[in-house]
Amino acid sequence: MALSMRLSRGGRKSRPFYRIVVADKRMPRDGRYIERLGTYNPLLANDDEQRVVLNQERIKYWLGEGAKPSTRVQTFLAKAGIMDMPEIRETPKKSAPSEKTLERIREKEEKTKAAEEAAKAEAEKPAEPEAPVAEEAPAEEPKAEEAKPEEKAKAEEKPAEEPKTEEAKAEEAPAEKAKEEEKKEG
Secondary structure, three states, rough: OOOEEEHHHHOOOOOEEEEEEEEEEOOOOOOOOOOOEEEEEEOOOOOOOOEEEOOOOHHHHHOOOEEEEEHHHHHHHHHHHHOOOOOOOOOOOOHHOOHHHHHHHHHHHHHHHHHHHHHHHHOOOOOOHHHHHHHHHHHHHHHOOOOHHHHHHHHHHHOOOOOOOOOHHHHHHHHHHHHHHHHHHH
């Protein structure tokens, strides 16, 4: 008889509870089993003592009789120190990303690297031009003092206007239209 240690599901819908059992391989998952060896409750926290409960003496007995644990049960037994961890097999080639996907990933990485390099270059650029601008600024100030009287007069005639926002322009537009209409009528 081929024996296996596996999980047998119990519990209601969306509330699983498993028994760790020894059963004949030919029996259905939740069907008849030979002996219950423990329980597994996935709804409890990972560090809870009652999440996985094992009867270690009986498990060792059934391993000696030739029972083969399922991957999940073997993981529980490995964490309890009874067996070694199951080997993790490589994923099949079917699940590997295609060449086109790999190419897209490479392109995305290149773009991010280029963007980072551009950001670094921009961060370094403003530091260099600031020094010459600082030197030119004092040179321009004396020129403003020595400006010709004609330029001073023009500067005094034109008052400094603040840049108008779109909202201000929208408010002034109907007022200007009304003034133009009055001029045409009068």
